[in-house]
Amino acid sequence: MKRNIRTIALALVFFLCGAFTTGLIINRKSTMNLLDNKKVAQVAIIVKDIEKSAAAYAELFNTDVPGISVSQEPAGKPTLYEGEHTQARAKLAFFNLENVQIELIQPVDKPSTWNDFLEKHGEGIHHIAFWVDGMKKHVNMFKDAGMPEVQSGGWDGGEYSYIDAGDKLGIVIELLENYNK
């Protein structure tokens, strides 16, 4: 009788250990989402001459030619390329379409992921972007999944990270975080 009780107790302990471990795994998976949402924020296009391209896209979309801005480097958020500070910048123009923002990017100086693309491919679609909550957490998750950060920086009110997902996804993914939302 005592042996039976011991066997049952032991089985119960194993069962609980198994359930706990499974719970941890399930819980781990549920916190392992690479993205917070399934909504593309931006489609970004590298161009050589942003004034010319902004006018051409304005004609395509039958809209006003947008203003051109230059990428920022706010205090405390240096522009990093492969972990090193870079002087590279970009000229930017935005078109707010009905469901997504189209971003035109003209690389200025180097090194940057923008300039790498222009030198390798010429003009073309560089990345799709997603808004996230908690940049560091997401960058680490992408890194753990074999997709390292290639460039990071910020603007007055947020920060970005370019993820080199070439090996896994064949593209660059941009993560965006808005501090003021």
Place this chain on the structure above:
Amino acid sequence: MKRNIRTIALALVFFLCGAFTTGLIINRKSTMNLLDNKKVAQVAIIVKDIEKSAAAYAELFNTDVPGISVSQEPAGKPTLYEGEHTQARAKLAFFNLENVQIELIQPVDKPSTWNDFLEKHGEGIHHIAFWVDGMKKHVNMFKDAGMPEVQSGGWDGGEYSYIDAGDKLGIVIELLENYNK
């Protein structure tokens, strides 16, 4: 008095001619929209191995791995590349995100715009797509604007045209028309 009436009549004729011409110009402009809407329907990515990529994108989007289909050639709608019939096909996989559809495309055989991209750039973002009404009209408008069609074809229920907008926009644009809407 008579001269005054003649002057007024002449002024009226000039005014009406001016108004008519302006109306024609405005009307012409309003029918010259290259696109019918400002909504990106698809962002399409060329991949080498669609089974591998579909699994990787399913992990990115935390969703099921979609089925793989092959591009069609319905009766009366041959697949044309640079105006000539081509045997080229593509394996396709679709992810319906919240605001846009992501399409994975693995080129099969050649010549095609899909295979051109893969040979020139490797994997990457090939085009953005827009739904239109009246494919022929839109293809002609793009052609008149210096953006010729590079490939066309269809599926059971619709047709597509790839516009080589490289010179003007730095990208390929796909036009889609749905016969069953």
